[in-house]
Amino acid sequence: MTDISSVFGRRVWDSRGNPTVEVTVTLSSGVVGRAIAPAGASRGTREAIDLRDGDRALRGMNVTKALANVNAPVAQALVGLDAGQQAAVDQALLALDPSPLKATLGGNATVATSLAVLHAAAADAAKPLWRYVSDRYGFSPSVPLPEIQIFGGGAHAGRRVDIQDFMIMVPGAASFDEVMEVTNEVYFAAGDIMAAKGKLAGVADEGGWWPAFSSNEEALETLVMAIEKAGEKPGDRVVISLDIAASEFGSAGRYRLSLEDREMDSGEMIDTLGQWLDAYPIVSIEDPLGEDDSDGMVEFTRRFGDRIQIIGDDFLVTNAALVDDAAAKGACNAVLMKVNQAGTVTEAIDAARAAMDVGWGVIVSARSGETEDVSISHLATGIGCGQLKVGSFQRSERMAKWNECLRIQDELGAGAFVGGAPLAKTWWGRQA
Numbered sequence: 472m473t474d475i476s477s478v479f480g481r482r483v484w485d486s487r488g489n490p491t492v493e494v495t496v497t498l499s500s501g502v503v504g505r506a507i508a509p510a511g512a513s514r515g516t517r518e519a520i521d522l523r524d525g526d527r528a529l530r531g532m533n534v535t536k537a538l539a540n541v542n543a544p545v546a547q548a549l550v551g552l553d554a555g556q557q558a559a560v561d562q563a564l565l566a567l568d569p570s571p572l573k574a575t576l577g578g579n580a581t582v583a584t585s586l587a588v589l590h591a592a593a594a595d596a597a598k599p600l601w602r603y604v605s606d607r608y609g610f611s612p613s614v615p616l617p618e619i620q621i622f623g624g625g626a627h628a629g630r631r632v633d634i635q636d637f638m639i640m641v642p643g644a645a646s647f648d649e650v651m652e653v654t655n656e657v658y659f660a661a662g663d664i665m666a667a668k669g670k671l672a673g674v675a676d677e678g679g680w681w682p683a684f685s686s687n688e689e690a691l692e693t694l695v696m697a698i699e700k701a702g703e704k705p706g707d708r709v710v711i712s713l714d715i716a717a718s719e720f721g722s723a724g725r726y727r728l729s730l731e732d733r734e735m736d737s738g739e740m741i742d743t744l745g746q747w748l749d750a751y752p753i754v755s756i757e758d759p760l761g762e763d764d765s766d767g768m769v770e771f772t773r774r775f776g777d778r779i780q781i782i783g784d785d786f787l788v789t790n791a792a793l794v795d796d797a798a799a800k801g802a803c804n805a806v807l808m809k810v811n812q813a814g815t816v817t818e819a820i821d822a823a824r825a826a827m828d829v830g831w832g833v834i835v836s837a838r839s840g841e842t843e844d845v846s847i848s849h850l851a852t853g854i855g856c857g858q859l860k861v862g863s864f865q866r867s868e869r870m871a872k873w874n875e876c877l878r879i880q881d882e883l884g885a886g887a888f889v890g891g892a893p894l895a896k897t898w899w900g901r902q903a
């Protein structure tokens with residue numbers, strides 16, 4: 472009864488007002504699964520490519536071709552397959568598009584289809600998605616510790632600040648609900664401080680404040696002030712996490728912080744980040760160097776890997792082979808898991824497992840272009856990786872994911888929230 476009877480692609484719209492792909496998969500039992508493709512703005516060059524029409528309509532962003540792929544070749548190949556056999560379904564998608572970056576079908580077509588099949592299989596098993604994933608793949612479920620953006624920068628805020636995400640984590644919280652409460656206080660304290668200084672320019676793509684700072688460090692200083700204004704001691708219950716997204720302002724080992732009119736080589740970039748680590752309670756850094764700066768990543772990890780979490784996003788693009796390679800070289804100690812970077816559920820879970828196998832952290836992540844789809848709240852819980860990155864504390868495409876975690880926490884019961892456990896190996900873990 473878990474045979475796929477139809478696959479249907481529909482055009483819907485994301486949080487930036489761009490068209491995107493929604494797929495509905497129906498099984499012969501009548502059960503339905505549905506998922507929507509998100510979209511990145513600061514994309515890695517090795518991630519699955521979203522197929523966009525590229526013509527004059529909708530600024531080239533239309534998804535007619537991707538939808539046609541879902542509704543014809545994909546539907547034909549998938550009808551009759553067993554939705555419970557996710558690997559076989561994803562293999563059928565790969566067989567239709569053997570190109571390395573899924574440029575033929577479009578990563579937007581494959582990810583929405585693959586996730587919709589997973590949803591359908593879970594619904595058929597009468598299980599919430601998180602439970603289906605943990606049972607099916609043999610993970611122990613847990614409610615993740617969020618990293619939540621307070622200021623947005625980089626490609627998400629007109630490049631007004633070079634660094635992309637200034638986030639907080641609340642590893643000292645006892646429950647997901649407590650994380651939300653503390654975040655509310657810090658988020659609005661930060662907004663008040665910036666408004667008072669005349670530096671609040673609006674809200675960035677992921678809901679964080681859009682700052683008009685005069686240096687990247689001013690953002691860090693303001694974040695510490697906001698944590699204090701919220702009645703917290705920085706580095707105690709609340710800590711800082713950054714996504715440098717360095718590929719956005721650096722390549723070939725040269726980095727240009729335009730806000731400070733400063734150009735650095737890889738070594739100087741590492742030293743600068745090292746100074747920030749000494750001055751601020753930072754426990755996690757994503758993409759500290761460019762996706763092409765493997766030597767820099769190795770050196771950064773050698774110097775700071777025992778002290779903070781070092782996450783590869785653009786550098787690893789949710790790819791198991793790249794995780795294995797980085798682990799062998801000694802670059803990074805955690806991977807960001809974005810299902811649409813890989814293009815299928817199976818490949819994304821493979822990447823997460825590769826990371827777990829070498830003792831790395833895994834952080835399930837949204838994209839800067841999102842929708843009401845809350846699959847990632849379930850995936851993070853279901854694979855029990857302990858961490859989830861969704862963006863900020865405003866805009867419903869973000870809050871929907873946090874709110875879903877609250878519902879899941881109630882289902883899973885007391886003790887399901889991992890708290891600071893994922894950061895136990897870091898500086899914070901040793902302080903706590």
Ligand code: PGA
Binds near residue numbers: 511512635836839
């Ligand atoms: P993106 O960025 O979704 O715009 O690619 C998010 C991130 O870098 O984590």
Ligand code: ZN
Binds near residue numbers: 714716757784785
């Ligand atoms: Zn990133």
